[in-house]
Amino acid sequence: MTLMKFQNIMSNEIAKRVFVTRPPEPPANILIGDPLKSVYIGTTKMFKVPFTWTYANLTNPHIAIVGITGSGKSYFVKTFLVRANYVWGTSAVIVDWAGEYKAWVKQSGGTIVSLGKGAYINIMDLSGMKPLDRVKQIMNSFELLTDISDFPEQKRLTEEAIEQAYTNMGFNVSEKPLAGKEAPTLKDVITLFQEKLQDGTYEYPAELENAIYRLRQFAREGEDYFARKSTIDLGQLASSGLVDIDLSGLPDERFRALAALFILQTLKEKMRFEGWSESKGLKTIVVLDEAWKVASDNRSDAITIVREGRKYQFGLIVASQNPTDINEAIFSNVGTTFILRIKFEKFINYIQGSLNFSDFIRSEITKFGVGQAAVEMAFQTAIRFPETFILEKIYGEEPLSVYNIELNGVLTQAEIAANIISREYQFETNEFKNILIEYKFSAEDINAIIGEFDQKSRNVGIIDLLVLFRQFGMNSNDMVRFLKGLGIDDSLISRIITRVGKNG
Numbered sequence: 001m002t003l004m005k006f007q008n009i010m011s012n013e014i015a016k017r018v019f020v021t022r023p024p025e026p027p028a029n030i031l032i033g034d035p036l037k038s039v040y041i042g043t044t045k046m047f048k049v050p051f052t053w054t055y056a057n058l059t060n061p062h063i064a065i066v067g068i069t070g071s072g073k074s075y076f077v078k079t080f081l082v083r084a085n086y087v088w089g090t091s092a093v094i095v096d097w098a099g100e101y102k103a104w105v106k107q108s109g110g111t112i113v114s115l116g117k118g119a120y121i122n123i124m125d126l127s128g129m130k131p132l133d134r135v136k137q138i139m140n141s142f143e144l145l146t147d148i149s150d151f152p153e154q155k156r157l158t159e160e161a162i163e164q165a166y167t168n169m170g171f172n173v174s175e176k177p178l179a180g181k182e183a184p185t186l187k188d189v190i191t192l193f194q195e196k197l198q199d200g201t202y203e204y205p206a207e208l209e210n211a212i213y214r215l216r217q218f219a220r221e222g223e224d225y226f227a228r229k230s231t232i233d234l235g236q237l238a239s240s241g242l243v244d245i246d247l248s249g250l251p252d253e254r255f256r257a258l259a260a261l262f263i264l265q266t267l268k269e270k271m272r273f274e275g276w277s278e279s280k281g282l283k284t285i286v287v288l289d290e291a292w293k294v295a296s297d298n299r300s301d302a303i304t305i306v307r308e309g310r311k312y313q314f315g316l317i318v319a320s321q322n323p324t325d326i327n328e329a330i331f332s333n334v335g336t337t338f339i340l341r342i343k344f345e346k347f348i349n350y351i352q353g354s355l356n357f358s359d360f361i362r363s364e365i366t367k368f369g370v371g372q373a374a375v376e377m378a379f380q381t382a383i384r385f386p387e388t389f390i391l392e393k394i395y396g397e398e399p400l401s402v403y404n405i406e407l408n409g410v411l412t413q414a415e416i417a418a419n420i421i422s423r424e425y426q427f428e429t430n431e432f433k434n435i436l437i438e439y440k441f442s443a444e445d446i447n448a449i450i451g452e453f454d455q456k457s458r459n460v461g462i463i464d465l466l467v468l469f470r471q472f473g474m475n476s477n478d479m480v481r482f483l484k485g486l487g488i489d490d491s492l493i494s495r496i497i498t499r500v501g502k503n504g
């Protein structure tokens, strides 16, 4: 406890000193890149410098994005992918957990692969890998997704049977396969188990039965998404422009995680084969949005990819609303972290613990509006400027609708002149809707309120707004809570409430 307090004071002190003796943002030559070799993101808060992202000076091209729901993570990803494609011709594979990128990918002319709705992946496909390496990866995925590690004998049996299935199909397990040679499936592995069970020579039939049972979960008729001949070529998809792998049609989280793990494993291998060419920027970006299981586990290739660094020109973007779902190894190894709005103490503690930004940045993060972000970059060489800075806004491809609440009508001339009280409050559409949801308005009421607001060019006085709220059932306690939430002081609140009472 004492130690924590001590550190707290220290970082406050340091933050202050840095602020005085050094500029609070990296110098312009670091922030502004060649537009033909970097991706425009937005303008910095302090000096309004246009920030363009490149990984030229960074430890690697990988990016982590954190922020509460609605803070703008997916919006950033879309903006980034479009521009990276424009600048470098970068292809992207989106591992789309909830199917939320589908509409956008479709609209952008990309490819959509819907697993669980007609598209299949054979997790035994080799993509040029030695069968033994693939066996290890498959076992890795099973360990991550099932309880097989608790049963060493079943684990041994499964590993052995998968290897045997490759041998039976004519593969040499320790050699790279000939191109085009068809891989066995999990169904072949189950058949091998059943034969062993039937010939009766194995001494622990119960172990065998349990191993069969576990594998069958992924090979059952109708749920054999990963136990059939593949209908897609992932290696090819990795260089096919914008590709959305929609996992929302799979029955549960385990299936989605298995797909995501397989995609990462395969793409990692492809990158290793292809090596790298210095000439071009990023070849492929893989996006993991809200894929918590895959981003949090030590055994996931998300971590291998981040650790292996920059040499493959293969970028990984990991986005999550819950930073503790992103493995610490990812945070401490990615070249860039975008921190959007975060509310919960424990989440901020976790990130601040991994990234060590100042308490000034910390307090800003809790106040961010939609699309505002702190950016933390890990440079390759020792530097003499702050590695974390604040972006006024991520400038994206979609227009932002801002709702403006004005206080002018309730302020006295003296208050306006003194300029100590905020005269207006701005909210982005979704942010405003989220606030309305907090006050238990129904979906219809919210749309009606937004509709009224839209008619006034998204500009209303505080009194009119509260009168409108009252028409939709808000009581005066909630009005006070709403005004407090805006940060308005008590005397002004009572003045406003009185005015609302007199109105109608």
Ligand SMILES: Nc1ncnc2c1ncn2[C@@H]1O[C@H](COP(=O)(O)OP(=O)(O)O)[C@@H](O)[C@H]1O
Pocket: 067, 068, 069, 070, 071, 072, 073, 074, 075, 076, 370, 371, 372, 393, 394, 395, 396, 398, 399, 400, 428, 430
């Ligand atoms: N930088 C931004 N500029 C304009 N609109 C934004 C920005 N970031 C997010 N939005 C809008 O806010 C909403 C929520 O953003 P989204 O990216 O879906 O959040 P998240 O993925 O963090 O839950 C969307 O309607 C999106 O269009």
Ligand SMILES: [Mg+2]
Pocket: 073, 074, 075, 289
């Ligand atoms: Mg999102």
